[in-house]
Amino acid sequence: MYRFSNTVIGFLNLLTLLASIPIIGSGLWMAKSNTTCESFLQTPLLVIGFIILVVSLAGFIGACFNVAWALWIYLFVMLLLIATLLGFTIFGFVVTGQGGGVQVPGRVYKEYRLQDYSPWLRKRVQDPHYWSTLRTCILGSKTCAKLASWTPLDYLERDMTPLQSGCCKPPTSCNYGAATMLAQDQDCYRWNNMAYLLCYECDSCKAGVLEDVRRDWHKLSVLNVVMVVFLIGIYSIGCCAYRNSKRSQTDYPYGENRMKKVIPRWDFYLRRWWRDRREFLY
Incomplete structure (x- = not known):
């Protein structure tokens, strides 16, 4: 259970890392197209794809290799992403609240x-x-x-x-x-x-x-609410993984196992017992 959060974060970020590749590919493919509608979506797709790629890479490296600074960057960007998505969702509900047709x-x-x-x-x-x-x-x-x-x-x-x-x-x-x-x-x-x-x-x-924009944006806002809840769950697991990585670097800087950590305690009590016995004998 000690490394469970790291494993979950590593697996989830591997999936999102792979998912970012077709997103970036779609944006690059649209750059070669002469169709105005497709070029209109090129920039958002490329931005989203590269953000997902960088964030997923940082989370994967940090979780799987106990790199605390990479996890810190991952959590910081994730927090910004959650805040941005939440603000975008609220804005979407506000601007799409009117209309509907007669x-x-x-x-x-x-x-x-x-x-x-x-x-x-x-x-x-x-x-x-x-x-x-x-x-x-x-x-x-x-x-x-x-x-x-x-x-x-x-x-x-x-x-x-x-x-x-x-x-x-x-x-x-x-x-x-x-x-x-x-x-x-x-x-x-x-x-x-x-x-x-x-x-x-x-x-x-x-x-x-x-x-059409209102209907699509309203559906997207509902999906964003689900995504915000999902990202908050991932962020919580990421915090546990970050704490595990920091604890691993502090407690076991050279990769010692937990049993070696316990041995100095018994040695301390043994030396203390021997010191008390010597004082009693002399």
């Missing part, structure tokens, strides 16, 4: 309004450079091509993804059949039935992107 009467799908989402998310998609990147991704995904064969009945009976609802059609409230004096949504004037235009510059399309 049900359209007589339709299965929902429509999404940009003003329903958090200011931080709205600011991201309203940046022209950032939106140009996302627009290229949407065009490359051929999301709207799936709706090209739909009949008017399909629009009444079938559901749509947030991207399809916001980017591939004008808002349902738009009235193009007759002249009207009532003010319409600005997206009604941004719509164009050309396949490469559609409603890609509409606020509803940006809202559809944010709804």
Whole structure:
């Protein structure tokens, strides 16, 4: 049981060390790709992969070879990682708490309004450079091509993804059949039935992107909560491994076993007994 924590930490870090290799490989592979969507994920993947690699290597060396300073670095970085992940999770729940879409009467799908989402998310998609990147991704995904064969009945009976609802059609409230004096949504004037235009510059399309982000980020936040609990458990075991390594270096600096540590005690008591006997005899 004395080395159990070291064994567990060493095994877990060996697994994460191996797991970091395909993550780094994916980031390097994306660097060679010309697809904008894949290049967009390159930097986060490389950063995550290298952090996992360095932390796992330090934990593995420290736990398996009783290197106390390596375990200290491992625990320090792990503490920073837990704090960062916890802060990111709280931030994710805050920024994804709004939105969700509005049900359209007589339709299965929902429509999404940009003003329903958090200011931080709205600011991201309203940046022209950032939106140009996302627009290229949407065009490359051929999301709207799936709706090209739909009949008017399909629009009444079938559901749509947030991207399809916001980017591939004008808002349902738009009235193009007759002249009207009532003010319409600005997206009604941004719509164009050309396949490469559609409603890609509409606020509803940006809202559809944010709804996808909101859903994915909410799932990720729930997963992050599980990861934080898991990392806290690993951190606790790592503290035990660090204490074991420090104790091993202090008690057995030259690798002596525990029995050799006990021998000087018996020698001390034997010399003390002999000294008392000599004083009694003389």
